[in-house]
Structure formats: C-alpha cells, structure tokens
Amino acid sequence: MFYVYIIQSINFHKQFYTGFSEDLDERLKEHNSGKSEYTSKFRPWKIIYYCAFDNKKKALDFEKYLKSASGIAFRNKRLI
Template sequence: MHFYFVYILKCSDNSFYTGITNNLEKRLNEHQSGKNRNSYTFKRRPVICQFHQEFNDVIQAIYFEKKIKGWTKSKKEALINKDFDLLKILSECRNATHYKYNGI
C-alpha cells in the first residue's frame, strides 16, 4: 500500500508552502537542500515542516492539498496549531464585517 502526505512548510520569510509527496522525508530533504532552484522554497530556506497528514488515497491527498493552498495564512496556522474551533470560525467568516460580528 502506498501512502501520500500533504505537508505545510514554514519558510524563513514566515510564509507557508503546501505540498504533496509519497516520501515525506525525501521531499523535506529536497526542500532543505535546494534541489530545485526554481522552487518557491529555494530562496526561503531553511524550511521547517509544521504539519503533515497521511493519506492512503492519492485523490483525497490531492483534494486536501488543493484545499489548503486556497486557505489564508490564518487558517493554515489554525490547522498547524490544531485549533479546530478557530479553524471553523475562520472557515465561516471571511472578514470582520461578516454578519456574525456585527454589534460586537
């Protein structure tokens, strides 16, 4: 059985990079060593793996990776910190003017 990993790296400029791989250790080493000069992480090293989730279905892994890539930095931080209550709030409310915040 093959496993796939969706991961989030924190880069040296405090940005996040989200990726997918079937060999997490090898892929993290590639990011850290700067294997690909054209990659997002090349000039943002060192990188730190802040989150990874294992999947046994590549389709689910690809779906999850694409979903996370569309998230705000705040949502990624909530996931990394396992703050699922905040993640739910951030998923419901796109900005401070959302109706749930009126009158607060």
Template sequence: MDQYLVYILRCHDGSFYTGFTNDLERRLNEHNIGANFNCYTFKRRPLELLFIQKFEDVIQAIVYEKKLKGWSRLKKQSLVDGDFDRLKILAECRNATHHKYKPE
C-alpha cells in the same frame, strides 16, 4: 499500501508552503538542499515542518492539498496550531449576501 502526505512548511521569511508527497523524508531533503531552483522554497530556506496529514488515497490527498493552498494564512496557522474553534470561525462565510445576514 501506499501512503500520501500533505504537509505545511514554515519558510525562513515566515510564509507557509503546502505540498504533497509519497516520500516525506526525500521531499523535505529536496526542499532543504534547494534541489529545484524554481521551487517556492528555494530562496526561503531554512524550512520547518509544521503539519502532516496522511492519506491512503492519492486523489483525496491531492484534493486536500489544493484546498489548503486556497486557505488564508490565518486558517493555515489555526490548522497548524490545532485551534479548530478559530478555524471554524475563519471558515464561515462573511459575504453580505450569505443567508445568515439576510433579514427574514
């Protein structure tokens, strides 16, 4: 059965890169040698692998990757650190129109 991986890299400049692959070793090698001049990581090497999540369903992996790409740096850092309490707090809606903030 195929396996798909969503991963987070820390770039040399401290930024995060989130990606998706079915061959992590090949993909990390491509990032590290700078195989794609247009890739976000090209000018941000060396890179450090921080997080991997495995999926058997390609659609689930793609959806998860897109979800992570929309997260703030703090949320990604909390995921990488395994700090799920902080991640839960950061995921809470802080909008003034949220039902939590409306008087009853």
C-alpha cells in the same frame, strides 16, 4: 501513503509552503537542498504539519483546499 504537508521557513517565519509527497523525508531534503525553485529562496525549512492519506486523490484534494483562501484561513486558525 500519501502526505500533505506544510513547511515553514526557519529564517523567514511568515513564509509557508503546502505540498504533496509520497516520501516526506526525501521531499523535505529536496526543499532544503534548493531543488525546488520556489522554496529555494527561503531555506532552510521545517515541517510544521503533515497528514497521511491512503488515497492519492483525497490527498491531492486536501492539498488543493489548503492552498485556497479558505484553506489558508483554516491553516492559520487550526493547523499552525
């Protein structure tokens, strides 16, 4: 499975990160351990939304959409 996820900083509530992974649990551990440069500044993180896909391209396309201006508006209105 391929996952698109949104995480939120526990300490900085207005900080969100959208990503893609094949192993959601391991990826969250990486974010919380500081292995990801951008997210290390705002840890710890919690998953607030994820969606599973059978198709990698569809997952990557959805991740790209969620990072766009209209995708961020959709996220804020419908997903979180």
